[in-house]
Amino acid sequence: MNGRRFTTALTVIFAALWLAPLFFSILMSFRPEAEPISIGNIFFGSQITLENYQTVLTIAPWGLHYLNSVIFVVGVLIVQLFTVTLAGYAFARMQFPGRDFLLLIVLLQIMIPAAVLLVPNFATIRDLDLFNTHWALMLPYWGSAFGVLLIRQTFRGIPYELEEAARIDGATLFQVLRHVYIPLSIPAYLSFALVSISSHWNEFLWPFIITRSDEVRPLTVALNQLYQTSETGAQYSQLMAGTILVIAPLVVLFALFQRRFIESFASSGLK
Amino acid sequence: MLKQFARWLFLSLLLLAPTTFAQTEPIVIDFYYPTAVEGPITEAMQRYADDFMAANPGIVINPIYSGSYTQTRETILTEINADAVIVDVAVMLATDLYSFIENAPIVPVQDFIDPLENAEDYTADFFPAMLANSQDMEGVIWSLPFQRSTPLLYYNADLLREAGYEEAPQNNEELIEIAQALTTEDRAGFLLPVAGAFPIWLYQSFAAAYGQPLVDADPTQVYFNTPESLAAIEFMTKIGLSQAEGGFGVGPLGGSAWGDTPAAFTSGAAAMIYHTSGSLTQILKDAEFEVGVSFLPSGPAGDDGTGYGAPMGGGNLYLFNDGSKSEAELAAMWAWVMYLTSPEVQADWGALSGYIAVRQSAWELDPLKTLTEETPQYAIPRDQMAVAVKEFDAYRSIDIQNIINPALSRILSTDAPLSEAPAILEEAQAQIDALLAEYR
Numbered sequence: 217m218n219g220r221r222f223t224t225a226l227t228v229i230f231a232a233l234w235l236a237p238l239f240f241s242i243l244m245s246f247r248p249e250a251e252p253i254s255i256g257n258i259f260f261g262s263q264i265t266l267e268n269y270q271t272v273l274t275i276a277p278w279g280l281h282y283l284n285s286v287i288f289v290v291g292v293l294i295v296q297l298f299t300v301t302l303a304g305y306a307f308a309r310m311q312f313p314g315r316d317f318l319l320l321i322v323l324l325q326i327m328i329p330a331a332v333l334l335v336p337n338f339a340t341i342r343d344l345d346l347f348n349t350h351w352a353l354m355l356p357y358w359g360s361a362f363g364v365l366l367i368r369q370t371f372r373g374i375p376y377e378l379e380e381a382a383r384i385d386g387a388t389l390f391q392v393l394r395h396v397y398i399p400l401s402i403p404a405y406l407s408f409a410l411v412s413i414s415s416h417w418n419e420f421l422w423p424f425i426i427t428r429s430d431e432v433r434p435l436t437v438a439l440n441q442l443y444q445t446s447e448t449g450a451q452y453s454q455l456m457a458g459t460i461l462v463i464a465p466l467v468v469l470f471a472l473f474q475r476r477f478i479e480s481f482a483s484s485g486l487k
Numbered sequence: 488m489l490k491q492f493a494r495w496l497f498l499s500l501l502l503l504a505p506t507t508f509a510q511t512e513p514i515v516i517d518f519y520y521p522t523a524v525e526g527p528i529t530e531a532m533q534r535y536a537d538d539f540m541a542a543n544p545g546i547v548i549n550p551i552y553s554g555s556y557t558q559t560r561e562t563i564l565t566e567i568n569a570d571a572v573i574v575d576v577a578v579m580l581a582t583d584l585y586s587f588i589e590n591a592p593i594v595p596v597q598d599f600i601d602p603l604e605n606a607e608d609y610t611a612d613f614f615p616a617m618l619a620n621s622q623d624m625e626g627v628i629w630s631l632p633f634q635r636s637t638p639l640l641y642y643n644a645d646l647l648r649e650a651g652y653e654e655a656p657q658n659n660e661e662l663i664e665i666a667q668a669l670t671t672e673d674r675a676g677f678l679l680p681v682a683g684a685f686p687i688w689l690y691q692s693f694a695a696a697y698g699q700p701l702v703d704a705d706p707t708q709v710y711f712n713t714p715e716s717l718a719a720i721e722f723m724t725k726i727g728l729s730q731a732e733g734g735f736g737v738g739p740l741g742g743s744a745w746g747d748t749p750a751a752f753t754s755g756a757a758a759m760i761y762h763t764s765g766s767l768t769q770i771l772k773d774a775e776f777e778v779g780v781s782f783l784p785s786g787p788a789g790d791d792g793t794g795y796g797a798p799m800g801g802g803n804l805y806l807f808n809d810g811s812k813s814e815a816e817l818a819a820m821w822a823w824v825m826y827l828t829s830p831e832v833q834a835d836w837g838a839l840s841g842y843i844a845v846r847q848s849a850w851e852l853d854p855l856k857t858l859t860e861e862t863p864q865y866a867i868p869r870d871q872m873a874v875a876v877k878e879f880d881a882y883r884s885i886d887i888q889n890i891i892n893p894a895l896s897r898i899l900s901t902d903a904p905l906s907e908a909p910a911i912l913e914e915a916q917a918q919i920d921a922l923l924a925e926y927r
Contacts, residue, residue, distance in 0.1 A: 447766075
């Protein structure tokens, strides 16, 4: 019993630690700009104000940036789902020469930091004449080594007999995927989608380097504007208001998704 | 037959299209600008671009917000490395000159100034202190000042008056005297924002005020290990040391953090601070007391012992040409640069952004003129131009900053006691000289 109480206490402490940044971001965003946080004065300050949000809303066309972020994230995810399914199946179930070597190359991709590929990717996009377009944002992310590995492992865990049974009934490869593998791997797809969406929603460096106009730039690049007051000092209140605006959809999505995620996980376990 | 003719016509039209369009197609100037201060910067840039385009049909200005100075530099270097230079004109640090001369295809603006009828008057209208970082040893001007700033002393005039001081401190002794009089348990008498990554900017003001600026016109020389430098660092360190430890006891040990200092001042937690002129607007807006602004107090240098040493800071306009640009494109780039540095635009830009307008004649124009009449604090950074010094720049400047900043931080934070300072300076100087040896 004591052990359990200890575990609970530890969980609460860690949860509080994780929540602290979000909590203080929200506090700061409603705090008057002229009142810095100081010792003994860390809450809302003298009053709660919406002024920071009003100021932040005037500095960029946020609607456009939201749209760009959604296009970017969804555009990447749709193609990724397609590529990781096919590649995952190939690596899990097909026999062909060089398979293990190819898998090793896919694995290597995880180990190369994205920054190293910045210059070659930039040159490629320029050669393809896609600079400063939505395509340029998405293209480098269409293959996902993490996704391929995740789906491969999931597919390998599905009894081969199910595929055989479908084949005997005359199913083609795509029908096997559609009716056997994919339905049984929904939890894996959901967790992959979650990771993909959040990482691309938060992606900064590539969108920043490859785009030059508001029509294409996602939220992170717009938010960057608020962070760059290096000379005069940080306007934390506005900074946090902007940050909350940018992360809000993700936080909401996560809260909704988490439930769905657990449900689907449970239901597939029953099958 | 008719179908074939139509196809032929269509094809020939396609072939003709590029040549016909080439004559009417406007020249597009991609203009990168970073921001380092708060304010409606993006809006202003678009307005300048629109005004310029209205007056110059055939040129399209594409203003691109490019993040911080560092991010802008990364973007430009990525383009250069990928052999796909997109940038035409960019605002970058005035102190990027020698790294650009070495690594980027910049064109000296001198090439465009020389053919001007009034070339000499044109150049003379820029504050000389601002041009110091634009010129190489031969005096060739490579970039034009655009958004420049300089550190100032901000003081809480109400507090000073209460303590019996009618005027701002004129020299370092008075600075400490007043700071000590105003230091209480919950208030620092004076905050020197040198904690953190970049103490080099304010260090330069002390080094110059003690008689040996960190750099001169020679980009292969850096003067870090000097008696003046040592005296300057000792003074800076003592600001944070308590009186029991032999210091002045007027601020936190190691100085304050750059970004937090203005808020500490406006909220009353500090009576006096050093900060950039770029913060003036925000400080005036936030403070509920009379804000005094003055030159950085002088040090012991010079015959009469009034060595001023405020360094310049901020960004200049650079022109890029990877060899692909036509005369017409270069002329359009120059026209845009000339427009941005014109007295009219500078008078607007200076009032709006808080940067120091770079043309002396701009200060006679509105809205800047009215602003300085109504808020005389804005005239102080302009007046300080007369005694301001060149900001640190040299070959390998980023590498050298990465030597000087940690060395300064070690001493200022008292991680290393002051007695070790001579050895730290000597070691840093040796590393700097090793880097610069091949350029001499």
